[in-house]
Amino acid sequence: MMAAAASNLKPVSLELGGKSPWLIFDDADVDEAAKFAFSGIFTSKAVASSRIYVQEGIYDKIVNKLIEKANAWVVGDLFDPQVNQVPQVSTDKNQFEKLLSYVEHGKRGATLLTGGNRIGQKGYYIQPTIFADVKEDMIIAIEEIFGPVMSLMKFKTMEEAIKSANNTTYGLAAGVITKDLNVANTVSTSVHAGVVWINCYLLLDVGCPYGGYKMSGFGRENGMDSLNEYLQTNSHSSESFANIPPIKFTKLFINGNFVDSVSGKTFEAIDPRTGEAITRVSKGDKEDVDLAVKAARFAFDNGPWPRLSGSERGRILMKLADLIEENIEEIASLDAINGGKLFSHCKLIDIPAASMALRYYAGAADKIHGTVLKLSKGLQGYTLREPIGVVGAIIPWNFPTIMFFMKVAPALAAGCTIVVKPAEQTPLSALYYAHLAKLAGVPDGVLNVVNGYGETAGAAISSHMDIDKVSFTGSTEVGRKIMVAAATSNLKPVSLELGGKSPLLIFDDADVDEAANIAFNGMFFNKGEICVASSRVYVQEGIYDKIVDKLVEKAKALVVGDPFDPQVNQGPQADKKQFEKILSYIELGKREGATLLTGGKHIGQKGYYIQPTIFADVKDDMIIAKNEIFGPVVSLMKFKTMEEGIKRANNTTYGLAAGVITKDLNVANTVSRSVRAGVVWINCYTVFDMDCPYGGYKMSGFGRDYGLDALNQFLQIKSVVTPIHDSPWH
Numbered sequence: 001m002m003a004a005a006a007s008n009l010k011p012v013s014l015e016l017g018g019k020s021p022w023l024i025f026d027d028a029d030v031d032e033a034a035k036f037a038f039s040g041i042f043t044s045k046a047v048a049s050s051r052i053y054v055q056e057g058i059y060d061k062i063v064n065k066l067i068e069k070a071n072a073w074v075v076g077d078l079f080d081p082q083v084n085q086v087p088q089v090s091t092d093k094n095q096f097e098k099l100l101s102y103v104e105h106g107k108r109g110a111t112l113l114t115g116g117n118r119i120g121q122k123g124y125y126i127q128p129t130i131f132a133d134v135k136e137d138m139i140i141a142i143e144e145i146f147g148p149v150m151s152l153m154k155f156k157t158m159e160e161a162i163k164s165a166n167n168t169t170y171g172l173a174a175g176v177i178t179k180d181l182n183v184a185n186t187v188s189t190s191v192h193a194g195v196v197w198i199n200c201y202l203l204l205d206v207g208c209p210y211g212g213y214k215m216s217g218f219g220r221e222n223g224m225d226s227l228n229e230y231l232q233t234n235s236h237s238s239e240s241f242a243n244i245p246p247i248k249f250t251k252l253f254i255n256g257n258f259v260d261s262v263s264g265k266t267f268e269a270i271d272p273r274t275g276e277a278i279t280r281v282s283k284g285d286k287e288d289v290d291l292a293v294k295a296a297r298f299a300f301d302n303g304p305w306p307r308l309s310g311s312e313r314g315r316i317l318m319k320l321a322d323l324i325e326e327n328i329e330e331i332a333s334l335d336a337i338n339g340g341k342l343f344s345h346c347k348l349i350d351i352p353a354a355s356m357a358l359r360y361y362a363g364a365a366d367k368i369h370g371t372v373l374k375l376s377k378g379l380q381g382y383t384l385r386e387p388i389g390v391v392g393a394i395i396p397w398n399f400p401t402i403m404f405f406m407k408v409a410p411a412l413a414a415g416c417t418i419v420v421k422p423a424e425q426t427p428l429s430a431l432y433y434a435h436l437a438k439l440a441g442v443p444d445g446v447l448n449v450v451n452g453y454g455e456t457a458g459a460a461i462s463s464h465m466d467i468d469k470v471s472f473t474g475s476t477e478v479g480r481k482i483m484v485a486a487a488t489s490n491l492k493p494v495s496l497e498l499g500g501k502s503p504l505l506i507f508d509d510a511d512v513d514e515a516a517n518i519a520f521n522g523m524f525f526n527k528g529e530i531c532v533a534s535s536r537v538y539v540q541e542g543i544y545d546k547i548v549d550k551l552v553e554k555a556k557a558l559v560v561g562d563p564f565d566p567q568v569n570q571g572p573q574a575d576k577k578q579f580e581k582i583l584s585y586i587e588l589g590k591r592e593g594a595t596l597l598t599g600g601k602h603i604g605q606k607g608y609y610i611q612p613t614i615f616a617d618v619k620d621d622m623i624i625a626k627n628e629i630f631g632p633v634v635s636l637m638k639f640k641t642m643e644e645g646i647k648r649a650n651n652t653t654y655g656l657a658a659g660v661i662t663k664d665l666n667v668a669n670t671v672s673r674s675v676r677a678g679v680v681w682i683n684c685y686t687v688f689d690m691d692c693p694y695g696g697y698k699m700s701g702f703g704r705d706y707g708l709d710a711l712n713q714f715l716q717i718k719s720v721v722t723p724i725h726d727s728p729w730h
Helices: 002-006 030-042 056-071 093-107 158-165 181-190 223-228 286-302 310-326 328-339 343-367 400-414 428-440 454-463 476-488 512-528 544-557 576-592 642-649 665-674 707-712
Strands: 021-024 051-055 111-114 129-132 149-155 173-177 195-198 252-254 257-259 266-271 276-282 372-374 379-387 390-394 417-421 447-449 469-473 494-497 503-506 536-540 595-598 613-616 633-639 657-661 679-682 715-723
Touching (some): 021 030, 030 056, 030 173, 051 056, 051 158, 056 111, 056 129, 093 111, 093 149, 173 181, 252 286, 257 428, 286 417, 310 328, 328 428, 343 400, 400 417, 454 476, 469 476, 512 633, 536 642, 544 595, 544 633, 576 595, 633 642, 642 665, 657 665
Parallel strands (some): 021 051, 021 173, 129 149, 390 417, 390 469, 417 447, 503 536, 503 657
Antiparallel strands (some): 111 129, 252 447, 266 276, 595 613
């Protein structure tokens, strides 16, 4: 280490010596304990259990067993299959002599029970040696001997044993043998060692990290920890359960290149786990949007993309899907660190959904066609479906990957070019996808990504005279502004997927456990940051109390924490503004008179973590029952009849989604046809499919994502009519 420090400060990892303790308690099986203790010292060197502490009740029995085993131990030629112990390091006479000197040291105060002599006149063979009556201040109990020498010591209590075990400068390994779970847990968490084996020893596994505490070194062998010692990262992040990859792309992506913004300005990308900056990204403004639109317009009017066959466009989109899957770990990390999303969900749901969207629309790209029309009089007609042109897409932060391809995949399949403005909270994965698109063969100018804020870059897209269509997902408030901008510019068509306050109706005949699962997941999936969240749960009065109890139980068991931790169910909210907004709604709910059943507080001093929150006794006119909170907050309400449930479900300005849980087909059909919502789930919730159109009624917007309806939004219908003179068919 001194050499490393005095030279180029290179990092080092050290796996050093050990003087590993082995604690055997009175309740242990004597034969099994003796077997583990014996093999732990006489078949190992690096993690040898050279200090054996035996509780006094079985001490004598263990001693006798160990002597018996040592006397039966065969020492000899390493090629002899009957041999148990081979010579000490065959080329190292110093180690052989060192061992014998330690044995002599031991004889000066400890009791030699067996062994202690060399074997033969040639070679470096030593008898297995056991000392009893060893004191902790003896050299044989302090120093690493690195040979077949065992020190036996007696203890009375667990506390004494732990103290003795830790009385060493080493900390490589330890072991405990007991049938008492509390003893095992206490010892394993109290002993200062890099690995602690319970009722076993020397069970090394390639997936289990192995290394020392104290003067036994630092760094780890085996497991992913070992791999990570040879990797570096330049990203700034909090302590986590995963190594965050370096942030590779932070500029704007325009006309096939990563470029700085015209102004040279940047803004911070924040890690919601800590509230601290991950990196800085280029800040796009109107001038940058102009450049991106110019590139997209040229690519559309003069470039190959709209002129390629549908199958060729599909082939490139398929290649992009493959590249996404090849880089799934890195992309999932970006959405987790930038958006607070669960790393596991990104890998299992979000990123695969992106590949699926690309493949779905890639398959549709060569099936875009019009129809032949039988017109009156002597005319022939047919329709063409042509790409609409340059598209502006403005996407939110709650599902950065899914939303990106919800717009990009059908637009590119249709033959359009596109300028994407990702949410300022979550730009990192969008930039990565731009990089992969170029690798896949998407021509320059076809896909452009401009990071920036809504009031500048977003407004520039909405009002741009050379953008032919805007597709937006986000709040109703911003959607209204986009419509105004489109109307006052070039009257471009817009599609809007906006907010929601989605009702879930649970009827008396529902299975309570299943209904509670559906309701809970519908609300708390993605930490409540989902447009279709079942934030208004109406429960028929017959099972209301049972459902309430189940939901409270589930909320209290939900694990909130680092999104990279596989045990965590809910990560942090996306940013400080949303975090504070959610907490303000919770306080409002309390003041309005709703009953807070559980949750309602933030967690920790750093980051944007909020407890899953459930309110009961909510009235339909309360603000928490009317406004979209977009966080882990649910309002529970009771109803009597189906007619009442339908009326109250429709008592909202929104109409994005709804759900019904019942075993009665007539009820399911009546509710699904009566509720004013773009998607209604029956006995399920948040079940999306690429072939199923998704969008809102009322102030939840218009237009549809997913399905062929989404593809058609990026196509224009052109009718072609020609006269047919003297046709025999008219």
